[in-house]
Amino acid sequence: MTQYRAHFDARIQFVNGGSLTAEAFRLDLPETLPTAHADAEAVGRLLVRHLGLALVDSVALSNLAIVEEQHRGSRGIDATNPEQRGRLVDLSHAIYEGLVTYPGLPAPTFTPHLTRADSRSRYTPGTEFALDTITMLGNTGTYLDSPFHRYEGGTDLAGLSLDTLVDQSAEVFHLSDATARGIPHTVFLDRDLAGRAVLLHTGWDRHFATPAYATGAPYLSEDGAAYLVEQGVTTVGIDSLNIDDVESGGTRPAHSLLLAAGIHVVEHLTGLEALPATGALFSAVPPRVVDFGTFPVRAYARVL
Known part of the structure; x- marks a missing residue:
């Protein structure tokens, strides 16, 4: 509708x-x-x-x-489009060999470990498999940051509770027509955010994997991050280059504040325009990897 x-x-x-x-x-x-x-x-x-x-x-x-x-x-x-109710919405970028997620960081490479042709000698006729190796930075595609990413001794990917990763009530803030890059705390004042995932739809994903993605990207301001910590959100996601302003130097206040509070950060989301402001459940689950802080996720939402 x-x-x-x-x-x-x-x-x-x-x-x-x-x-x-x-x-x-x-x-x-x-x-x-x-x-x-x-x-x-x-x-x-x-x-x-x-x-x-x-x-x-x-x-x-x-x-x-x-x-x-x-x-x-x-x-x-009610901001939910009736035609969307019950649908699953994929919020993840596809990962492919050579993908540049963040300029300057290595792209994934795929290497065959066992080709289909070589596997035929190991199995009965007509049976074959392919086993491949992917060499990939944790910060590839759409990924989730755990506290271990920022803090030594912080909770790693293996320590994250599924209760904070699956079916989180989502509050989506549609900001694609915002006139400034930094997202201030005042944007969030009209909603109850405790125990919810906050998803920031900036529209910057339209530049993903292009040179334009690297500069001028929207980000969450320090006061915005501090407010979300105060409100007790579970996750903050953004469809932009970074949750922080990477053009301001080496400071990363949003990462620092959110991860110190045990709030997951999901970066490089896509497709948030398909979600209502309220009325969706958000999921983003990484593998259970010990002593690792960041890994790609298949992020998605179910519209209620």
């Missing part, structure tokens, strides 16, 4: 004095409000409910436009 949002300027007057103005405001429209009936009065009522305002005297909207656009999670509006 197609989703719509209203774009407008607004001025709200209160019966006990004072006013509130907004420019270029954007608001999800519910399925129960057909676009043909989404006039200034109907959208104004929706705005008041969305903001939780009391003692409103008048609402005046201008420059109203109804735009076909994915919902971002307005309060009280």
Whole structure:
């Protein structure tokens, strides 16, 4: 089902004095409000409910436009597309020989250990196998960072609980039209995030495996990471080059704060545009490797 949002300027007057103005405001429209009936009065009522305002005297909207656009999670509006419910959404990049995930890091190589032709002498006629070796950095494709990646003595991949990796209630923040690279903590203030996976949809995955992916990438700000730690999230994922700003030097505040708190970091996600703001379960499970901090995952979500 197609989703719509209203774009407008607004001025709200209160019966006990004072006013509130907004420019270029954007608001999800519910399925129960057909676009043909989404006039200034109907959208104004929706705005008041969305903001939780009391003692409103008048609402005046201008420059109203109804735009076909994915919902971002307005309060009280189900952002789940009914046609997507029950579907599994793959959020991982494919790994192939020569893939450059992060510029400057080695690409995976594939080497045959036993070819199909050589295996025929070991088995009965008509039976053959291929055994191959992959030489690959842990930071390849879509991968998960455990605390061991950042901290000596931190929990390694083998020590991660499946309870924190599978079927995590996901809060998706659709930020592909953000005007700044850094994602501030204020983006997260409208939702209850405790015990949830936070997924940052920046749209940067469109550049994956191209030179453009390396520069100007969105990232989670230090104050944003600190807020997510305070809220007690389980995982933070992003569809960008790195959870940190790698162009600011050697500091990695988001990695440091999140992994110190035992919060998993998943980088190089893709396909987050297919998920609703709320109403999906996120899974990203690495192999159970001892004394290893980072490994590719098959990340996916089930839309509820």
